[in-house]
Amino acid sequence: xSAGVTDYLQKGTNVEQYTVLANRVQNAVQSYRSQxxxxxxxKQLSLFFEESxxxxxxxxxxxxxxxxxxxxxxxxxxxxxxxxxxxxxxxxPPLERNHVTGVFASLQSDHQQRQSINxxxxxxxxxxxxxxxxxxxxxxxxxRIAIYSHVYDITxxxxxxxxLEGLVDRLPGIVYRHQxxxxxxxxxxxxxxxxxxxxxxxxxxxEVLLAEEIIHPDDRTYVQTETEQSxxxxxxxxxxxxxxxxxxxxKWIWECGGKVTLSNGDSVLEGFLISVDTVDLDRLxxxx
Numbered sequence: 703x704s705a706g707v708t709d710y711l712q713k714g715t716n717v718e719q720y721t722v723l724a725n726r727v728q729n730a731v732q733s734y735r736s737q738x739x740x741x742x743x744x745k746q747l748s749l750f751f752e753e754s755x756x757x758x759x760x761x762x763x764x765x766x767x768x769x770x771x772x773x774x775x776x777x778x779x780x781x782x783x784x785x786x787x788x789x790x791x792x793x794x795p796p797l798e799r800n801h802v803t804g805v806f807a808s809l810q811s812d813h814q815q816r817q818s819i820n821x822x823x824x825x826x827x828x829x830x831x832x833x834x835x836x837x838x839x840x841x842x843x844x845x846r847i848a849i850y851s852h853v854y855d856i857t858x859x860x861x862x863x864x865x866l867e868g869l870v871d872r873l874p875g876i877v878y879r880h881q882x883x884x885x886x887x888x889x890x891x892x893x894x895x896x897x898x899x900x901x902x903x904x905x906x907x908x909e910v911l912l913a914e915e916i917i918h919p920d921d922r923t924y925v926q927t928e929t930e931q932s933x934x935x936x937x938x939x940x941x942x943x944x945x946x947x948x949x950x951x952x953k954w955i956w957e958c959g960g961k962v963t964l965s966n967g968d969s970v971l972e973g974f975l976i977s978v979d980t981v982d983l984d985r986l987x988x989x990x
Contacts, residue, residue, distance in 0.1 A: 708733075757853035763846055765789055765806055777832070777855045779825040793822050795829060809838045809849060819856070830857045875976030878906075882961065882969050889970065898955070898977060900948030918944035918952060933971075937961050942978060954978040 703710070708730045711723055751758055757774030761767060767785050775781065778793050785792065794802055798820045805816050815837050822832045835852040876893040888907045895903045899916060906916075917925050921943040932939035938960035944952050959973020 757851075757855075759851045759853065761790070761849040761851065763810075763848070765849065768848070774853055777824075777830070777853060778822070784825070793824075795821050795823055797821070805834075805836065806849075809836055810846070814838050814840075830855055831860050832856065875974055877972075877974050878959075879962075879970050879972045882971050898953070898975065899945065900951075905948075916945050918946050920944070929971075933961050939973075 709726045711719060711726070751760075751769065752771050754771055755773055757777050758769075758771045759767060759774050760769040767788050767790075770780075770782055770785055775785075778785075780793075790802060790806070791799060801820055802818065805818050808816050815835070817836070818834045820832065820834070821829050824830060833854045833856050837850045837852075838846050839848040839850060841847050874894055876891060876895055876898055878888055878892075879890040880888045891903050891906045893903075895901055895906055899906065901916075925941065925943050928941050929939045932941075938958070940956075940958045942954065942956050945955050946952055954977070955975050956978055957973055957975050959971055961969055962972050963969055
């Protein structure tokens with residue numbers, strides 16, 4: 703048996719020996735095939751782990767790195783050997799360590815999953831922003847046996863978002879999204895809000911109803927009617943009217959917008975507002 707024998711039978715002349723032999727051969731074959739299937743499954747899972755386009759890291763319960771796949775190695779520019787057995791502090795700047803300690807402590811106590819966004823360090827010392835999805839793996843008894851982290855490098859996405867927000871903030875007018883319902887409550891507004899209306903973007907989004915407080919009282923019916931008619935016919939609108947600034951000053955503006963259907967099926971209105979004094983309406987009308 704120590705040499706690798708699967709099983710054995712004592713010599714004998716009883717016919718029942720053949721039945722015992724057949725059962726043991728069958729059991730040995732089934733065990734071998736089960737082991738083969740298990741090994742093949744493990745190979746498939748290992749291949750999936752390694753070739754996943756998402757960065758994946760396996761930690762033990764002491765938060766030492768056990769495995770790291772190719773996508774995660776590319777994010778942090780380390781080899782597997784350089785990170786094997788390392789703890790999470792190796793890829794974190796000092797200022798982020800208390801935050802991540804809290805994330806892991808939460809996983810260790812009563813949470814199965816935790817997400818976080820934090821700065822990380824590459825091998826060369828470059829700071830990158832990463833999004834982490836951490837999952838605690840438990841056995842049948844409920845004991846935690848490993849932690850798996852999915853990691854995404856979102857540095858470029860955040861930089862693009864900052865650039866876009868900076869561009870919008872420098873616009874000479876206002877871009878907006880508001881609910882397609884009475885009062886047109888604003889859901890999003892950016893741009894030169896104070897210069898155009900006297901209100902900050904926060905005031906416009908949180909406190910002010912466009913139809914009730916911004917549009918001049920004498921133009922509200924016109925704006926409502928023209929907008930509804932244009933949406934019914936063209937799904938867009940283009941009109942000029944007066945607004946009343948926070949200071950009470952009246953100003954003429956040009957507005958262009960349209961109806962947009964969001965991914966969840968909701969219908970909203972999105973558009974652009976600009977002072978008539980700063981634009982050539984004849985040129986802008988071609989974009990309606």
